[in-house]
Amino acid sequence: MSAKILIIDDEPDVVTYMVAVLKSNGFTPSSTTDPNLGLKMAAEVRPDLICLDIMMPEKSGISIYTKLKKDRLLGSIPVLIVSGVSRQGEFDFRSFVSDTSIPPPEGYLEKPIVIDQYLQLIRDLTSTNLSLKRGKATDA
Amino acid sequence: MPDMSKKNPTSRESWIRNRMFHKVPFNVAVIDRDYNIVDANERFAEHFGEWRGKKCYAAYKKLKEPCAQCNSLKVFEDGKTRVIDEVGIDLHGRQTHYVVHIAPLRRAPDDPIEYVLEMSSEVTETKRWQQEYQILFDRVPCYITVIDENYRIVRANESFRENFGDVIGQNCYKVYKRRNTKCPHCPAARTFKNGGVYNSTQHGIDKKGQDITYRVTTSPLTRGGEKVAHVIEISTDLTDIKKLEQDVIEAERLGAVGQTVAGLAHSIKNILMGLEGGKYIVSVGLQKDDKEMINQGWEMLERNFDKTTTLVKDFLSFSKGRLPELQMVNPNDLAREIVDLYRDTCAQSGIKLTADLVPTIKKAPLDPDGIHTCLTNLVSNAIDACQMGEQKGTEVMIRVREVRGKLVFEVADNGSGIDYEIKQKIFTTFFTTKGGMGTGLGLLTTRKIVQEHGGKIIVESKKGQGARFRMEFPRSRLLTLFENAGNHENKN
Numbered sequence A: 001m002s003a004k005i006l007i008i009d010d011e012p013d014v015v016t017y018m019v020a021v022l023k024s025n026g027f028t029p030s031s032t033t034d035p036n037l038g039l040k041m042a043a044e045v046r047p048d049l050i051c052l053d054i055m056m057p058e059k060s061g062i063s064i065y066t067k068l069k070k071d072r073l074l075g076s077i078p079v080l081i082v083s084g085v086s087r088q089g090e091f092d093f094r095s096f097v098s099d100t101s102i103p104p105p106e107g108y109l110e111k112p113i114v115i116d117q118y119l120q121l122i123r124d125l126t127s128t129n130l131s132l133k134r135g136k137a138t139d140a
Numbered sequence B: 001m002p003d004m005s006k007k008n009p010t011s012r013e014s015w016i017r018n019r020m021f022h023k024v025p026f027n028v029a030v031i032d033r034d035y036n037i038v039d040a041n042e043r044f045a046e047h048f049g050e051w052r053g054k055k056c057y058a059a060y061k062k063l064k065e066p067c068a069q070c071n072s073l074k075v076f077e078d079g080k081t082r083v084i085d086e087v088g089i090d091l092h093g094r095q096t097h098y099v100v101h102i103a104p105l106r107r108a109p110d111d112p113i114e115y116v117l118e119m120s121s122e123v124t125e126t127k128r129w130q131q132e133y134q135i136l137f138d139r140v141p142c143y144i145t146v147i148d149e150n151y152r153i154v155r156a157n158e159s160f161r162e163n164f165g166d167v168i169g170q171n172c173y174k175v176y177k178r179r180n181t182k183c184p185h186c187p188a189a190r191t192f193k194n195g196g197v198y199n200s201t202q203h204g205i206d207k208k209g210q211d212i213t214y215r216v217t218t219s220p221l222t223r224g225g226e227k228v229a230h231v232i233e234i235s236t237d238l239t240d241i242k243k244l245e246q247d248v249i250e251a252e253r254l255g256a257v258g259q260t261v262a263g264l265a266h267s268i269k270n271i272l273m274g275l276e277g278g279k280y281i282v283s284v285g286l287q288k289d290d291k292e293m294i295n296q297g298w299e300m301l302e303r304n305f306d307k308t309t310t311l312v313k314d315f316l317s318f319s320k321g322r323l324p325e326l327q328m329v330n331p332n333d334l335a336r337e338i339v340d341l342y343r344d345t346c347a348q349s350g351i352k353l354t355a356d357l358v359p360t361i362k363k364a365p366l367d368p369d370g371i372h373t374c375l376t377n378l379v380s381n382a383i384d385a386c387q388m389g390e391q392k393g394t395e396v397m398i399r400v401r402e403v404r405g406k407l408v409f410e411v412a413d414n415g416s417g418i419d420y421e422i423k424q425k426i427f428t429t430f431f432t433t434k435g436g437m438g439t440g441l442g443l444l445t446t447r448k449i450v451q452e453h454g455g456k457i458i459v460e461s462k463k464g465q466g467a468r469f470r471m472e473f474p475r476s477r478l479l480t481l482f483e484n485a486g487n488h489e490n491k492n
Helices: A012-024 A035-045 A061-070 A115-139 B009-023 B042-048 B056-061 B071-078 B124-139 B158-164 B172-177 B187-194 B239-288 B291-320 B331-349 B368-388 B420-425 B442-452 B475-484
Strands: A004-008 A028-032 A049-052 A079-083 A107-110 B027-031 B037-040 B082-089 B095-105 B115-122 B143-148 B153-156 B198-205 B211-220 B230-237 B327-329 B352-356 B364-366 B395-403 B406-413 B456-461 B467-474
Touching: A004 A012, A004 A035, A012 A028, A012 A115, A012 B239, A012 B291, A028 A035, A035 A061, A035 B331, A049 A061, A049 A115, A061 A079, A079 A115, A107 A115, B009 B042, B027 B042, B027 B056, B037 B042, B037 B056, B056 B082, B071 B082, B071 B095, B071 B115, B095 B124, B124 B158, B143 B158, B153 B158, B172 B198, B187 B198, B187 B211, B187 B230, B211 B239, B239 B291, B327 B331, B331 B352, B331 B364, B331 B368, B331 B395, B331 B406, B364 B368, B364 B475, B368 B395, B368 B406, B368 B442, B368 B467, B406 B475, B442 B456, B442 B467, B467 B475
Parallel strands: A004 A028, A004 A049, A049 A079, A079 A107, B352 B395
Antiparallel strands: B027 B037, B027 B115, B082 B095, B095 B115, B143 B153, B143 B230, B198 B211, B211 B230, B327 B364, B395 B406, B406 B467, B456 B467
């Protein structure tokens, strides 16, 4: 079964692009450009990975991230931040989220993405998560 | 000792004078023209040791030859009494300071001077204090001058002299500011007038012609109740501090430029991503011969080229500035529009959104689109702040008020609040997780629009205690802007 990826980004073109890339490479993407629906969709889809933008109008990506990681059921889903905020200098996770009980995101990619790098990161993160899921299933 | 005073008046007088000579609180010595000490009191002996058969310079200073500048000789020459400062060596070899009073001794007024009388009083301790005070006066890291009623400098400390030159006798305004007349709002003038202490920040020119900024305090130099005859001016040089402040402002300005560029880069990255996406989809469409994909990709390319144009225009307009397009509008209507716009968003997130309006508020000349943008930015930030925290009962309130001739729009929330450091940067940075304007200019744009209206924006917030953004527009400035644009209030 192919990994399910949820994309939350307010830029429709970014979403279209990532969906096209993921579909062409054997993943099952779902998406929303409405950040207010992000958490609801995550609960419905139960994806193996969430690609999240952190700079969106109306609802902050950080706020979605914080709620995701605090959620008992959704907290273990790895999150790949895909953002225009450059990692060097500007994006300091702890300056956004000082609550140390919330872990930093599993992955970070700066826009515009490089497809090979994007896919590799998604494979790495989903394989880890899938093997963890399988492990949990075996334990149970 | 037998009591002679009652038996023989002459003896009594002689006895009293003898005791007086020995007991006066001075060292008394009588010197002849050859420097010989011919008589000295007990106190002198206690201080300088045995004097009999000694020359004055040997007794006073333990010298073997007369002093280079002998003041007693001068008294022998001109018969004038002198009071001088002297340094000697006492019985124990310690250096001591004296004030010496030298007077000629004649048998009759027209007789030649036979001796001089030297009365010295030790002032070593006083001298030490004086020296310490002088050092303190000279070296304190501020300028001290004493001026008289004609504004002439009668004393100046070393720090002052180093920076302004030797200026005793010159007018303070000439020295400090190179003026020929008294300065307006002179704090010293007020001190002369009523004896009060006054502070003032002033700009002057030092002896090298450099501009200086200083904070001056003027105090009366007088004893209680007396008319102020002198004023002491103590000035602290703020030039370096002012320069540092300027440097900080410049650094912040450059920082703001950097952050503007970062914000621009962020927007460009999103557009690039759209262009990359369009290219990718066209490419996949061509490979699969899928016309629909090709169209979809092509539309993405077109859209993102358009976005580039819009972004460039936005930034150019932002950097150029513009005059607001003022219309007479009801400020309450602008607030109501925003409540309508965000009602659903707030309801979904459990945030109470209210407008607190004064129904009688007068119309004002405002750029409705500009104010709409400002309120949108502030309200979307406030909503975000409410969502950041986990607290229940969050609330966003838009208030419109009239406060002392100012039209005030206020957006308050009880969300996560802003800590001090962020507050300092809030109008220049792009670190907010909000991108309300799409181009990431948020509060920077809001401030710009407010300033274009002649107003200012103030933020009050503490982390965890919500935030209150207040836009204040003085009615008088709005009206001036409106009239300058060729409008009159009664036309609308």
